[in-house]
Amino acid sequence: MxxxxxPSIEVLxxxxxxxxxxxxxxxxxxxxxxxxxxxxxxxxxxxxxxxxxxxxxxxxxxxxxxxxxxxxxxxxxxxxxxxxxxxxxxxxxxxxYYKALDDWQDDRSVRARAFAAMLAGPYRDVRVRNPRICEAVDAGMADIGALEQAAFAAAAPEADAAQPAPDAAANRFGALMGELFVYRPDDYWADDLRRLGARLGKFVYVMDAAMDFEDDREAGSYNPLVAMNARPEDTHDSLKVLMGGVAEAFERLPLERDLHLMRSVVYAGVWQKYNTQQSDKEKRRG
Known part of the structure; x- marks a missing residue:
């Protein structure tokens, strides 16, 4: 992942x-x-x-x-x-399992291929035990892969294909995470959990694009920010809006146990890697 x-450990x-x-x-x-x-x-x-x-x-x-x-x-x-x-x-x-497959396809990482092979059997067991999880992941990752390939094709010289919407893959990853957050599909809380998971998934996808911007640009891997010629710093306001939506969905749930612990994730913990990277950039510039 x-x-x-x-969590933000220092506030706990x-x-x-x-x-x-x-x-x-x-x-x-x-x-x-x-x-x-x-x-x-x-x-x-x-x-x-x-x-x-x-x-x-x-x-x-x-x-x-x-x-x-x-x-x-x-x-x-x-x-x-x-x-x-x-x-x-x-x-x-x-x-x-799918992360390892993706790393193998993108980077030809032998380690990722070996890890995917190791997880193949357990993944099949999960499919038998909890098929809804695997169906959601299978469909979601296939759609995201198709969107990324379409973006590459549209960016090629003399291409006449339409470029997918910049946030299409992020939205699809959000939808995937929304399904995974639903523990009991017919439950009263299913829609609220789906909303929370979808918003958090989109935030994570955009955050990951900002964090991996330089590496993806050098490697030629798909990154929506690279495709838009945007800078990672330009995403900060968008990330704040996305995380505000996550917080709103989180606070709708009637949570009591571990509430302060989870709030440390939602309101501070998710920003830790981003803030560290931005601080390091400022130090290098200084």
């Missing part, structure tokens, strides 16, 4: 930091037990937020305890696992 959907107290670590470790345990031990390599902070969000909304029973694991064999550490971390584990595998 992208690594943007993380000791109990909240421990709670976040417990759910993160719970997601890791879900990956190992539901998808296979090798799938723990796909663990990300991004989907920990989804596990926290769904856990706060639906309040399922949690299995909590202290245990050692392969990554931390010396000292026992806390974990909190539930049906929501199990769901987030399936989403993690599906997204990681």
């Amino acid at each position: 992208f690594g943007y959907i993380v 107290d000791a109990d909240e930091r421990e709670r976040y670590h417990d759910v993160y470790c719970g997601l890791c345990r879900s990956l190992g037990e539901c998808c296979g031990q090798r799938c723990r390599l796909a663990l990300t902070y991004d989907l920990t937020f989804l596990a926290l969000l769904l856990g706060s909304l639906y309040e399922p029973d949690e299995c909590c305890g202290q245990a050692r694991c392969a990554p931390h064999p010396v000292k026992p550490h806390g974990f909190a696992r539930s049906e929501c971390t199990d769901y987030a584990a399936d989403v993690t595998v599906a997204l990681a």
Whole structure:
């Protein structure tokens, strides 16, 4: 994933930091037990937020305890696992599998190809266990790939094809994430979760384009900002508007447990990588 959907640790107290670590470790345990031990390599902070969000909304029973694991064999550490971390584990595998395939196709990364091959079996298991996740990812990534190829074709010399809308791929990624945020499709909260996921997904896509601008321009990889001859700095106001929409959708949900922890993600954590990159640029210019 992208690594943007993380908490702002400095605003959390000791109990909240421990709670976040417990759910993160719970997601890791879900990956190992539901998808296979090798799938723990796909663990990300991004989907920990989804596990926290769904856990706060639906309040399922949690299995909590202290245990050692392969990554931390010396000292026992806390974990909190539930049906929501199990769901987030399936989403993690599906997204990681396609991310690895995308990296292989874009960069011919042998490491990405090997990772995709390792995840192929667990991905098939997720398709059997939770087909809605894989159907959403399959369709979404195929559409995004087609939009990016169309953008490349339209930019070619003497091309007469129409250029897709600059935010078309971002909108499609948002729609994909919206479906993945829906835990129970027929549930009362499905539309609100879909709205939140879609807005957050679009924000992440645009943020990633701004963060990867220089690398994508040099590599010739698709980036909507490069295609528009825009500067990453020009996206700041748009990102603020997009994140305002995320915050509005987030606050509509009746969340109580871990609320301050999740707010640290929505209002501060998502900006950390961007702010660090902009600060580094300013230092180089200075």
